[in-house]
Amino acid sequence: MAIALEARHLVKEYPGVLAVDDVSFAVEEGSCFGLLGPNGAGKTTTVEIIEGVTAATSGEVWYDGEPAGERFREEAGIQFQSTALQDFLTVRETLEMFQALYDRRADLDRIIESCSLTELVDRDNRKLSGGQRQRLLLAVALVNRPRLIFLDEPTTGLDPQARRNFWDLVQRILADGATVILTTHYMDEAQVLCDEIAIMDAGRIVTQGAPDKLLRDRYRGLIIELPLADTAARLGDIEHRTFENLGIVEILSSDVTASLESLAGNGISLDRVKIRQANLEDLFLDLTGHTLRA
């Protein structure tokens, strides 16, 4: 598969802060690449360097085999984390204005329909709800029939239903052959949408790969979760992690039956036990020592 975009040794330094520290990755054409990390990890800065709206201290961005330039601007669609739109303009007028800035044109009616904006085309931007607004911002990112789409925290602030609807939209975009670069701090979002992820912390990529493979490589087994109260003192030499703020204890087990028997043998009640698969948040915690939503 051809490489659509490549970030090479990106560095962004502000006075006293190294926001992006030697970040490199490549994104395959037609895939969804996720940058995962907590607020302040450097995801947005990294993406804005790639988008060309923030200047890097050093490093290069290559698009379709050449340094990102005019063609990149023409062929990329961008949805920022938060963007104000012009007051007093309707949804359709906003889309028409942005579309006129590009030579590449998508079928506007199709975008309006696919982003579920048909009923809203004549509505003033100021009167849109959070979910409607996010759909409009996605539609704005699609007006130039982009080959590469950046979605920066696209579902932050949306209710669960609106998030799932948004995921459906992104999956339709991917099905049409576009490449998507997604930044998010929602692990479920990354797991649903991304073919490959890079987890960032403190400006650096701490691991990178396909979500399932990363989890398979690191976790051979399931996670047993128990309430902290009355448990910790009886665990003995069983390997575990304690989360005092959440009031739980976690045990990674490759043989759940044997582990449960051992716990019961230590006199620990199994009434409130939870057994689950490891997820990206577990991975992030293991790699960085703090949670994704910190």
Next chain:
Amino acid sequence: MLKRIYAVFRARNLEFMRDRATLAWNIVLPLALIAGLSLAFGGGNRSEFTVGVLGEAIEADAHPFLGTRYVDFVTVPELSEGLRKVSRHQLDLLVRFESPAAYWVNPDSSKGYFAERALLQADSEGELTKEAIGGEPIRYVDWVLPGILGMNMMFSCLFGVGYVVVRYRKNGFLKRLRATPLKPLEFILAQIASRMLLVLTITTVVFVATHLVLDTPMEGNYLDLFAVAALGTICLVALGLLIAARVTSEELAGGLLNMINWPMMLLSGVWFSLEAAGETVQQAALVFPLTHVLDASRAIMFDGASLAEIAPNLLALSAMTVVFLFFGARVFRWHPG
């Protein structure tokens, strides 16, 4: 490029036209000011008087009138120049103490009337004779009309562009535009075009309305006057863009714009002539685009000046525009930080 400029231009126009309160304010303010002034200052009633004295220098003991308090006496070398200034309310009275002693006053100037009364009281021996200024005298409301239209133009250009650009930058809209093929110069040209359309339309409507209702004079060419207004608008918009080129705070933008607005309004001759203010102040006022807009407009309206005759003003406005645009585009920043 034109397509992109047109897209931003159109969107900005729609935004402005649908913001009814701002639109109404832009129309109501100048009309209300002109109406109020035409009622209140039929011929001008400021508390100070400016009297021109024909000659190269003023000798304090030449006449008792020269000892009158609250009167500024300025020298006027040429009679024709003095008469023009009396006619245009730049001087309240023109006096020649040398033989044959005489004075000239604008019959439509209330200040001229009081200055004349003071002169006649001081001239107990009746040395001075009254002479006609010739031609059609100009009322204060005629004189102040370009000032008010220019002031409205100034506010509309500086705040309507400068303040809006800062708001766009602050709320991330400029950053979003940055992520498109739109270039800074294209954005700036679209802003200029949009503001020109709005300002020139409003200015033309107000000018025509006052011209018809108040019968204000127009000695020169309407197209020349329109050209001055157009060039002045471009220059003032470019100044607004320069001020807003990097600012990210609306409060700071407001402060900076006011810092420019107020001196420009006071020193450009919006409300009164700077005839008595001294050479230094008059020269300093030339740094303001509005000074050139008003000087050129009044020359066209009252003296029938051609474009060639107001060339210095047009050149100054053009030069300022180029400088403002050059530096504005150079230091322009799409988003904070």
